[in-house]
Amino acid sequence: MARQIDRYLEPLLDEERFAFYQAVCDFGDQEIAPRLLGWEREHVLVPDDAIKKMSQLGLFGLTVNESFGGQGGQHLDLILMGLALGYHSQSVAITPGAAASLGTKPLQLFGNPDQKKAHLPDLAAGKRMFVFGLSEPGRGSDAANPEVTATRDGDGWRIRGEKCWSTNARWASHVVVHALTEPAGRPGHRSTCFIVPMDHPDVHYQEMEGKDVWLQSSTGSIAFDNVHVGNETILGEENEGFKVMVTTLNGGRLFIAGLSLASLAFALDKCRTYAQERVQFDDKPIGRFQRIQDVILDLDIALHQGITWLIHTVRQYDQGSMDRESASKVKIECSRRASELLLLAMEICGGVACLDEFGLMRHMRDLFVCRVGEGSNFALKTLSVRPLLPEISSILE
Numbered sequence: 306m307a308r309q310i311d312r313y314l315e316p317l318l319d320e321e322r323f324a325f326y327q328a329v330c331d332f333g334d335q336e337i338a339p340r341l342l343g344w345e346r347e348h349v350l351v352p353d354d355a356i357k358k359m360s361q362l363g364l365f366g367l368t369v370n371e372s373f374g375g376q377g378g379q380h381l382d383l384i385l386m387g388l389a390l391g392y393h394s395q396s397v398a399i400t401p402g403a404a405a406s407l408g409t410k411p412l413q414l415f416g417n418p419d420q421k422k423a424h425l426p427d428l429a430a431g432k433r434m435f436v437f438g439l440s441e442p443g444r445g446s447d448a449a450n451p452e453v454t455a456t457r458d459g460d461g462w463r464i465r466g467e468k469c470w471s472t473n474a475r476w477a478s479h480v481v482v483h484a485l486t487e488p489a490g491r492p493g494h495r496s497t498c499f500i501v502p503m504d505h506p507d508v509h510y511q512e513m514e515g516k517d518v519w520l521q522s523s524t525g526s527i528a529f530d531n532v533h534v535g536n537e538t539i540l541g542e543e544n545e546g547f548k549v550m551v552t553t554l555n556g557g558r559l560f561i562a563g564l565s566l567a568s569l570a571f572a573l574d575k576c577r578t579y580a581q582e583r584v585q586f587d588d589k590p591i592g593r594f595q596r597i598q599d600v601i602l603d604l605d606i607a608l609h610q611g612i613t614w615l616i617h618t619v620r621q622y623d624q625g626s627m628d629r630e631s632a633s634k635v636k637i638e639c640s641r642r643a644s645e646l647l648l649l650a651m652e653i654c655g656g657v658a659c660l661d662e663f664g665l666m667r668h669m670r671d672l673f674v675c676r677v678g679e680g681s682n683f684a685l686k687t688l689s690v691r692p693l694l695p696e697i698s699s700i701l702e
């Protein structure tokens with residue numbers, strides 16, 4: 306049975322883009338889906354050979370300019386990759402997804418020519434990966450005021466503290482560290498970003514233990530033990546690090562919205578198949594019950610609406626006309642709706658939905674990350690409502 310999501314995507318894309326999306330779907334079907342259950346049961350991260358194949362497909366350099374060896378695509382191409390790979394596994398999709406949208410993107414947006422020349426070719430080829438070092442054990446939503454500090458030391462800086470939840474840390478060559486540099490500065494102008502090599506002797510990475518979501522994705526904590534770096538490692542302007550981080554997150558949130566819809570698309574197809582094959586009472590399929598039909602139709606409507614809204618918003622992003630609230634709103638709504646509907650999708654499949662091989666449980670767990678990651682939905686609502694209440698925005702909490 307054809308994927309229902311393709312019916313909604315195809316009319317929104319030109320032929321070349323749709324062909325690219327389908328090629329990544331084929332890669333996911335052939336190279337990822339058959340191995341996924343084994344990886345999960347063996348508790349392994351995305352294996353190196355799968356990362357290599359994704360690099361060879363050009364997935365790490367999708368949005369990097371051709372002059373640096375990338376594919377010269379737009380954010381839309383990255384979103385299509387997320388929809389295609391996320392259908393089977395969000396944690397596989399987030400590997401090139403976070404590498405591009407959170408790792409390479411801040412360099413593309415804020416890097417100087419020397420930094421771009423030094424890193425972009427290897428990032429595009431998948432030979433390097435940057436991770437996004439914003440979250441800390443004591444600083445999640447309150448990210449503007451990091452506890453990680455960078456203090457001046459001679460002609461450079463000393464970085465101290467710990468980042469956590471860093472996606473792709475296992476494979477990272479560098480971490481973009483968001484550190485407090487001007488404690489007395491104006492809110493939002495107190496921090497600076499530094500590009501720090503992961504193989505620096507005073508940088509210590511550990512894979513976070515006990516994470517039960519995004520099972521094949523690497524999530525690390527990274528400690529900085531008085532790490533000395535030079536001025537040339539500063540990304541963007543001094544004391545403007547928060548701007549680097551929040552600007553980057555706009556694109557990342559669109560990617561998370563795409564992953565949410567990929568999970569929803571998988572659930573819809575799974576339910577359509579199951580409702581037509583599973584027979585109960587008089588040997589007739591359960592799809593004849595109206596309560597089962599209701600859930601399937603709700604999944605379908607949410608997917609159609611979500612895809613249409615997301616592609617429209619991503620196009621605005623690529624044209625430079627998207628506002629920050631739009632990325633937040635589409636991420637909030639796609640992740641909320643998909644995760645609520647996933648529970649109903651599981652319910653209409655009954656006990657079999659509890660089995661790992663059925664796939665819905667994986668998406669159920671992973672959708673939780675879509676609700677909290679890249680700005681928790683609750684915190685993003687606080688920001689997104691401000692333009693709607695301009696007269697009282699200063700007293701909103």
Ligand SMILES: Cc1cc2nc3c(=O)[nH]c(=O)nc-3n(C[C@H](O)[C@H](O)[C@H](O)COP(=O)(O)OP(=O)(O)OC[C@H]3O[C@@H](n4cnc5c(N)ncnc54)[C@H](O)[C@@H]3O)c2cc1C
Nearest residue numbers: 437438439440445446470471472678679680681683684687
């Ligand atoms: C698998 C995974 C991968 C991740 N990858 C990365 C990564 O690569 N890089 C990175 O830097 N971070 C990453 N994160 C961290 C993620 O961005 C944070 O978890 C997220 O920002 C929320 O922070 P927190 O978990 O500390 O929650 P908290 O900030 O402690 O929030 C707890 C609760 O309070 C609510 N809350 C907080 N502030 C407000 C507010 N202003 N208004 C209303 N409610 C509020 C939240 O919504 C939430 O419900 C990742 C997280 C996960 C789970």
